[in-house]
Amino acid sequence: MKCNIGKTDRIIRVILGVCVIAVGVYYQSWWGAVGIIPILTAAIGWCPAYVPFGISSCKIKK
Template structure:
């Protein structure tokens, strides 16, 4: 898996995913909030399969500021 998620994209995914999961845990938005697992996982792994399918890459050539 070649990383294809940049830093800003990564942190947005992690925050949105964690927020959706937290809202689902506290029963604010219902069970569908567990869909937040997907953006959380793609943010943590720096890889989005949909980006790969459509040929998109938000990570810059220097590695997105990550080692």
């Protein structure tokens, strides 16, 4: 697995994940568990949804 998530993308994913979890807790819904997905992808630095499209937000080091 090659890194395909950059620093800004990771920060956005963590914030989005925390917000989804918070909304799920507020409304007492299990859908808040979906917030774990962006947090995990940010933690490992790889997003499987980017692979088929060849997307990468990582800066290429030369």
